[in-house]
Amino acid sequence: MPEPAIVMERLTRRFGAVTAVDGLTLEVPRGVIFGFLGPNGAGKTTTVSMLLGLLAPSEGRASVLGHDTALESQAIRARVGVVLQHPGLYEELTVEQNLEFQGRAWRIPANERRARIRELLEGMGTWDRRHDVVGSWSFGMQQRLALARAVLHRPQLLMLDEPTAGLDVIAANEVRATLVELPRRDATTIFLTTHNMVEAERLCDLVAVIRRGRLLALGTPEELRRSVADQRLIVTGRRLGAGADALQHDPRVRSVELHDHLLTLHLAADVDLADIVRRLVTAGAEVEEARREAATLEDAFVRLVESAA
Amino acid sequence: MSDLGTVMWREWRSLVVGGRLRQSILSVLPALILPVFGPLQLGPRWVTDPILPVLLVVATALVTVHTMIPDAFAGERERRTLATLLASRLPDRAILAGKMAVPVFVDVVLTILLLGLSLLIVNVLHPRPEPLLFSPAYLVALPALSMLLAVFTASVGVFISLRSETVQGAQQLLVAVMTGPPIVVSLALMAIASATGEDVPLFERQLAPETLVAIGGVFLLIDVAIVWWVTSHFRRSRLVALTAD
Numbered sequence: 230m231p232e233p234a235i236v237m238e239r240l241t242r243r244f245g246a247v248t249a250v251d252g253l254t255l256e257v258p259r260g261v262i263f264g265f266l267g268p269n270g271a272g273k274t275t276t277v278s279m280l281l282g283l284l285a286p287s288e289g290r291a292s293v294l295g296h297d298t299a300l301e302s303q304a305i306r307a308r309v310g311v312v313l314q315h316p317g318l319y320e321e322l323t324v325e326q327n328l329e330f331q332g333r334a335w336r337i338p339a340n341e342r343r344a345r346i347r348e349l350l351e352g353m354g355t356w357d358r359r360h361d362v363v364g365s366w367s368f369g370m371q372q373r374l375a376l377a378r379a380v381l382h383r384p385q386l387l388m389l390d391e392p393t394a395g396l397d398v399i400a401a402n403e404v405r406a407t408l409v410e411l412p413r414r415d416a417t418t419i420f421l422t423t424h425n426m427v428e429a430e431r432l433c434d435l436v437a438v439i440r441r442g443r444l445l446a447l448g449t450p451e452e453l454r455r456s457v458a459d460q461r462l463i464v465t466g467r468r469l470g471a472g473a474d475a476l477q478h479d480p481r482v483r484s485v486e487l488h489d490h491l492l493t494l495h496l497a498a499d500v501d502l503a504d505i506v507r508r509l510v511t512a513g514a515e516v517e518e519a520r521r522e523a524a525t526l527e528d529a530f531v532r533l534v535e536s537a538a
Numbered sequence: 539m540s541d542l543g544t545v546m547w548r549e550w551r552s553l554v555v556g557g558r559l560r561q562s563i564l565s566v567l568p569a570l571i572l573p574v575f576g577p578l579q580l581g582p583r584w585v586t587d588p589i590l591p592v593l594l595v596v597a598t599a600l601v602t603v604h605t606m607i608p609d610a611f612a613g614e615r616e617r618r619t620l621a622t623l624l625a626s627r628l629p630d631r632a633i634l635a636g637k638m639a640v641p642v643f644v645d646v647v648l649t650i651l652l653l654g655l656s657l658l659i660v661n662v663l664h665p666r667p668e669p670l671l672f673s674p675a676y677l678v679a680l681p682a683l684s685m686l687l688a689v690f691t692a693s694v695g696v697f698i699s700l701r702s703e704t705v706q707g708a709q710q711l712l713v714a715v716m717t718g719p720p721i722v723v724s725l726a727l728m729a730i731a732s733a734t735g736e737d738v739p740l741f742e743r744q745l746a747p748e749t750l751v752a753i754g755g756v757f758l759l760i761d762v763a764i765v766w767w768v769t770s771h772f773r774r775s776r777l778v779a780l781t782a783d
Contacts, residue, residue: 281625284775306625313625315621318622319548319551321555322551330547330548334541334627335626335627336540362555
């Protein structure tokens with residue numbers, strides 16, 4: 230059994246009276262894309278800073294790739310690649326110079342450095358634009374370049390803090406496509422913080438949900454979806470208000486949303502949908518279509534966060 | 539050493555390509571009044587009573603370093619590149635030393651060029667069989683003073699920049715800190731001279747080589763102390779707290 234890429238044991242960080250990370254205990258196996266999910270202010274960035282050894286924990290401990298974050302932060306940063314919310318590129322330098330700096334910082338020999346830069350830029354389809362000043366590139370292109378920079382030294386672990394925040398749909402998809410390829414190609418473990426549930430569902434093998442620095446759930450996206458044991462019934466038709474009133478206090482119904490001719494019912498997973506539709510019709514609703522939707526990771530996330538509030 | 543070279547490589551590139559070197563050189567241009575008009579006005583006294591060359595050294599160090607150091611620290615934070623730099627494998631000391639070394643180097647080179655220009659002018663205007671030069675002691679002392687002052691200004695600049703929200707704020711505070719005390723001392727000396735009716739010796743004659751060495755030694759001790767203090771207080775964790783979103 231290989232050693233986990235990341236181990237956190239009661240990891241805690243306080244800023245004065247505020248506890249940003251509160252007793253986190255979890256393990257991230259090697260070779261997976263691990264989603265670290267939480268709403269804004271949940272403590273995701275603080276956790277990343279502690280894992281990189283940039284912030285000392287107030288209590289508890291963590292190790293990354295077998296190195297203690299408090300004692301061997303330099304060794305950790307040498308083996309990790311990082312992409313933060315902002316690309317952090319030197320906009321006055323060229324594309325090639327930015328990668329060159331990264332290669333020098335990681336002491337990659339000159340020949341190998343040049344070959345690796347070429348390989349990465351050709352992979353992005355931007356080798357011909359290597360002399361462009363980075364400031365002339367779009368934010369999406371810069372974030373892809375930041376990703377290339379982060380993997381230049383072939384890190385064993387990639388830490389990504391909201392890497393697609395602020396990107397348009399196409400650019401975000403390009404970044405995600407690159408991320409999916411990395412673990413297969415380079416056996417890289419990816420620690421991805423995000424509050425984008427669609428992204429987490431598409432990319433992650435494992436996810437942890439935190440709120441106010443506390444771990445709420447840990448498992449595969451499928452396990453989390455199933456854990457909330459939820460399903461939705463989408464009903465279209467007329468006179469749905471009468472049906473909504475009838476089901477409002479039904480213990481099997483968790484919530485009711487009515488918008489004109491569209492009724493959404495949140496139900497437990499084991500509820501007999503035919504019976505619910507029958508009750509709607511009995512109450513006077515004229516049902517044109519009833520469609521079942523399984524809970525998404527976003528549903529599970531919202532349920533977890535709300536129940537912890 | 540390789541890490542220091544890497545940081546310097548990046549700082550130098552950004553300085554040259556980003557136009558900040560040009561900006562620094564342009565900001566030194568008003569100081570040309572000293573190496574051009576000093577020799578014009580004083581003639582040979584430019585090299586025999588070198589208080590104005592000393593002022594040139596002081597002004598160049600202040601003007602050069604005060605623009606570059608805040609930009610290297612507070613500027614990186616403003617441009618949001620500091621967090622990524624701190625997450626790199628580069629050691630704290632390499633980051634600090636690399637960022638300080640480039641402005642100090644630029645200052646010393648500019649100072650030597652400006653002093654050379656002043657010697658050229660004084661020799662063209664006042665040709666002698668033997669070229670007019672500073673005394674050997676001053677030829678060594680002026681560049682040395684330039685470096686010591688630049689290191690001192692850079693260290694104070696780092697201290698201020700790490701606590702400043704903006705480049706502009708850091709630059710303003712650095713100028714105030716670096717120019718305030720010398721102005722007060724100068725005014726006090728002038729007041730003393732006026733009250734006693736005697737000239738201030740420092741302004742009127744060359745200092746003996748032993749005095750120069752003593753002054754240089756004091757400056758060196760001050761520099762060692764402040765560089766040690768800045769190095770021991772330069773920690774990623776402190777910068778991370780300032781860069782956190």
